[in-house]
Amino acid sequence: MLKGRSKFIKGYLFAAPLLVVLAIAVLFPAIYNLAIAFFEHNFMRNTWEFVGLQNFAKILGSAYFWNSFKVTLLWVVGNVSLQLVIGLATALALNSIIQFRGLFTGILLIPWISSFVVVAILFLWIYHPQLGVLNDILIRVGLIERPIAWLASPNLAQMSLIFANTWKFFPLVMITLFAGLQDVSTELVAAAKVDGANRRQIFKMVVFPTILPAMSTGVLLSTIWAYNSFTLPIIMTGGGPLRATEILGLYIFKQAFDAFDFGAAAAASIILFAQILVVIVLYLRIVGRN
Numbered sequence: 413m414l415k416g417r418s419k420f421i422k423g424y425l426f427a428a429p430l431l432v433v434l435a436i437a438v439l440f441p442a443i444y445n446l447a448i449a450f451f452e453h454n455f456m457r458n459t460w461e462f463v464g465l466q467n468f469a470k471i472l473g474s475a476y477f478w479n480s481f482k483v484t485l486l487w488v489v490g491n492v493s494l495q496l497v498i499g500l501a502t503a504l505a506l507n508s509i510i511q512f513r514g515l516f517t518g519i520l521l522i523p524w525i526s527s528f529v530v531v532a533i534l535f536l537w538i539y540h541p542q543l544g545v546l547n548d549i550l551i552r553v554g555l556i557e558r559p560i561a562w563l564a565s566p567n568l569a570q571m572s573l574i575f576a577n578t579w580k581f582f583p584l585v586m587i588t589l590f591a592g593l594q595d596v597s598t599e600l601v602a603a604a605k606v607d608g609a610n611r612r613q614i615f616k617m618v619v620f621p622t623i624l625p626a627m628s629t630g631v632l633l634s635t636i637w638a639y640n641s642f643t644l645p646i647i648m649t650g651g652g653p654l655r656a657t658e659i660l661g662l663y664i665f666k667q668a669f670d671a672f673d674f675g676a677a678a679a680a681s682i683i684l685f686a687q688i689l690v691v692i693v694l695y696l697r698i699v700g701r702n
Contacts, residue, residue: 445682448678449679449682450463450467453675467678468683476663477663479658480662481660483658483659484659487638487641491577491581491634494575494578494582495578495581495584495634496627498578498582498586499582499583499586499630500586500589500627503585503589506520506586520586522583523580524580524583526580528644528647529647531576532648535572535575536648541562542559547560563648565653567656569649569652569657570656573657577638577641580644581638585630588626592623592627593619595622597622600618601614601618631695635691635692635695639684640661641661642659645657651666660683664677664680665677667680
């Protein structure tokens with residue numbers, strides 16, 4: 413009994429340094445952010461004044477906040493959908509390759525390992541109205557007559573950003589689904605072919621049920637990364653034009669470091685956290701039920 417308790421205590425002692433680091437790096441900032449959400453900073457006196465729920469009321473009554481809320485929902489849905497489709501297609505293609513699979517996997521992972529700043533600058537050049545390769549290709553094939561300012565149009569800017577972010581993150585979904593494809597039974601696939609099933613039927617009845625757990629994981633990771641996006645939007649558009657790409661991360665940043673309203677920024681970050689938590693919990697319950 414005493415020996416088992418001694419091992420239990422030793423385990424916690426070995427984990428104590430890591431727990432302390434996690435508490436400092438994660439728990440303390442979270443508690444501090446929660447605390448200042450109920451305060452307002454007075455720059456004249458350099459003091460914090462307790463205002464209760466006024467910061468939350470200010471945020472929820474702001475048209476700019478609800479605009480960012482809507483933009484964020486569209487951003488998450490667009491990113492998750494595109495990354496899932498492209499990630500599944502590339503995973504299936506990669507799984508069908510026998511020779512040089514490692515080489516192709518390394519090439520496809522380049523966007524994922526690339527810096528956010530590099531990806532942002534790359535797509536700024538691709539979308540450039542005069543010098544961009546995208547406009548040049550579309551004009552050459554006759555799809556457009558004159559260059560398009562992809563990031564200057566409120567109707568096109570968000571979709572352009574979604575494509576850039578999808579290029580950056582689809583390898584994460586691809587490699588997750590590719591790992592799931594390794595569990596597909598070759599015997600079941602062979603039996604389905606013998607029974608006369610075509611490729612669509614094999615995917616529906618054999619492949620899809622097998623990779624569903626991996627697909628659920630990929631969608632969850634893609635959703636979390638989409639909600640946490642910040643670098644690409646702030647470099648490529650800064651939230652413009654006309655706040656068309658101002659996701660909640662950018663809105664919180666502007667509240668804190670442009671308006672210097674740290675209490676409102678903290679309140680908005682708590683609302684964002686609650687939104688992410690609700691979406692993830694609902695998704696996990698739906699997936700778990702299925």
